[in-house]
Amino acid sequence: MSVLRLGLCVLGVYSMFLLWAVAQERLSVPFQYIDGQSTDKFKSALFLGTCQSFLSSLSALAYIVIRGKSGSSLSSLLGLNIASLTQANGSSNAKTNGSSNTKVSGHAHSSPTSKVLLLRYLQISAFITVAAPFGFAALSYITYPTMVLGKSCKLVPVMLMNFVMYRRRFAPHKYVVVAMVTAGISVFMGFGNEQPSKASSNGEQGSHGQLIGVLYLVINLILDGAVNSTQDEVFVRYKVTGQQMMLWINLFCTLLSTALGTLPLPHIPVLHPSSSSQSEFANAIGFIRTHPSVIGPLVQFSLTGALGQLFIFETLQHFGSLTLVMITLTRKMFTMVLSVVVYDHKLTFGQWAGAGIVFGGISVEAWVKRKEIHAKRLLQEKEKAKIKSL
Template sequence: MTQTVTREGTLKFQNVSMNAKEQQSDRLDLKSNPISDRENGAEAHSATSGNSIVSMIICVLGIYASFLTWAVLQERISTTPYGADGRVFKASLVINTVQSVLAAVVGFIYLEFKKKGDDAKYNASIFPNSKTVQQYLLVAVCQSLASPFAYASLSYVDYLTLLLAKSCKLLPVMTLHLTIYRRRYPLYKYMIVLAITAGVCMFSVFHSSTKAKSASSAASSASSSSSLFGFLLLGINLFLDGFYNTTQDHMFHTNKSITGPHMMCGLNAISGALTALVLISPFTNQLSEAIDFISLHPRILYDILLFGICGALGQVFIFHTLEKYGSIILVTVTVTRKMFSMLLSVIWFNHKLQLGQWAGVFLVFAGIGFEAWLKYSEKKVKTK
C-alpha cells in the first residue's frame, strides 16, 4: 500500500514536474515573443519611415513641378507677346481671379479629404465667426492689392529682378513685426537682411550699367527713372506681402481652429470674390480687354488656366509639407525652388546676366540659405 502511494505520489510529482516544464516552456515562448514583437516593430517603423521619405520626396517634387511651371507661365503671360501685333496681356486682375477661384476649389477639396482622417480640427467651420471673416478680408484685400503692383512693375523692371526682389520678403516681414507687434530679432537676422538687400542692389546696379552701355545718356537717364519707379512698385508689393504674411502668422497663432486647408479655401474664396467684383465694376475695363485679347489669341486662355491650376496644386503641396515635415524643410525647398526658377528663366527666355549680377544673386540666396541653416540648427538643439 505504501508502495502504491509512493508510486501515485511519484506519478503525481512527475505530472506536476511535466506541467512545470510546460509552463516554463510557455514562459520561455512568451519571453521570446517581445523579440519577435521588436522585430515586427522595427519592420513596421522601417516601412513607416520609408513611406515618410517617399511622401516627402513626392511633396518636394510637387512643389518644384508646380511652381517652376507656374513661374515660367507667369513670365510668359505677363511679359511676352502672343501674336504678331506685339501686344502683351495686361489684365492682371483676371489672372488673380482665375488663380484665386481655382485655389479655393482645390482648397475645399483638400479640406474635405482631410476631414476623412482622425484629426477633428479639420471639422471646424471655414468661417467660424465674424472676427475670422474680418481677418480673412483684411488679408484678402492686401493680397489682391499686392499682385497688381508686382505685375505693373514688370513694365519697368525685368522678371529676374521681380523674382529676386520677391525673395526678400524677410525685410518687410521683420519691419512690420518690429513696428506693429513689437517683436525683436537677434543681430544675425539684421545681418541677413543687409546681405539680401545688398545682393538685390548689386543685381540692379549691374543690370542698369549693362543697359547704359547700349543707350544714349538721355535714354539711360529715362531708363534709370523707370527702374526706380519699378522698384517703388516692387516695394509696395513687398510691403503688402509682408503685411498679409504677418497677419496670417498672427491668425495661426491666435486661432488654433484655423488650419492650412481652412486658410487656403477661405482666403482664396474671399480674394476671388473681391477681384471678381472689381472686374465687373465700372472702375476698370480689364475684363473687356481680357476677353478681346483671348478672342485674338486663344492660346493664352490655356496658359492662364494652367497657371491657376499649378498655383493651386503648389499651395496644397506647401501646406502638406508644412504640416508633416515642418517649416525648416519647407524653407529649404522654397529657397532652392526660387533659385531654380531664376535659372530656368535665364535658360528658357535666354536672359543674359553679368558677373556682378550673378554675385548679387549668390549674395541673396546665401543670406536666405544661411537663415534656413540657422533655423535647422536651433531646432536640432531644442530637440536634444
C-alpha cells in the same frame, strides 16, 4: 512613408511653381493678334488673380473634404469652431505664447470668434488682391530674374510689418540676414546691364523705367510682408490648419477681385490699367477672344498656382517651416536659372555675385532655424526622459 511624402512635396513644389513661373513671365510679354499682324500685352492682373484664387479655393475645399475626419461638422471642417478650440487651448496658450497672449485668453470679452477670424482672412485677402497687380506690373520695367531675386527678399518686409503691425522684435542674426539681402539686391541692380524689352511699350526706358519697376516691387513686398505677418498672427491665435486658411483666403480673394474686375472703374494705374470705360473683366475677355494664344499660359498659370499651394501647405503641415524654407529657397534659385535659359536673359558676373549674397543671407536664416529646432528637440527629449524616470 515620411520620406516618400517629403519627396512628393518637393517634386510638387518644384514642378508646379517652376511651370507657374514660366507662365507668369510669358504672360508679361506681348501676344500676337488674331490677324497675325500686330501684338498687344495682356494687362489684367485682376483677371489673373481671380482665375488662380478661384481654382485655389476649389483645390483647398476638395483637400479638406477628402482628408477630413468622417463625422466632423461643417464648421469644424472649415475651421470655424473657434469657441471650442479656445476653451481647449486657453491655458496652454497662456503658458507658451507669453504675456501678450495671456491677456487675450484671460478675458471673456477678448476671446476670438469665427467672425473675427473671417475678418482676419478678409484683411489678408485684401492685401493679396492689391499686392498681386503691383508684382505683375513690375515685370513691365524689370527683368524676371530681378523680380525673382527681389521676391526672395521677403524677410525684410515681413520683419518690418511684424514690428509695425504687431510690435514683434527679432533675434540679432535676422538683422544680419537683412543686411546681406539688402546688399545683395543692391549689387544685383547696380551691375545689371539688361533692360526688359517690355519697357519700350510703356514709354519708359533706362534707369527711370527700372526705378518704376523697383517701386512697384517694393510696394508688392511690403504688402506681402503684411500678409505673412498677419498669417503668423492667425496661426498663433486661432489654431487653424493651412488648408483651412488657404480656402478662406482664396475665397475672399476671388470675391474681392471679382468685385473690382466687374465694376466699370476709371483708369487706375496698376489696378485698372485700361483706359476704356469697360470693366476689367470685359477687357480681359475681349483680349482673350482677339489673342487666343494667351489661353495656354493663362490656364497653366492658374492651375499650377492652385496645385502648388496645396503642396506648400502639405509641406508646412507635416515637415515644418524649416523644410519649407529650404525647398522654396532652392526653388527660387532654379526659377532664376530657368528664366535665364528659357527667355535668354543675360546676367553679368556682378549680378550672379549679388544673387549669391542674397541666397547666402537666406541660407544663414535657414541654418540658424535648423539649430534652434534641433536645440528644442533635444530639450523636449530630455524632459520626456525625466518624466519617464519619475
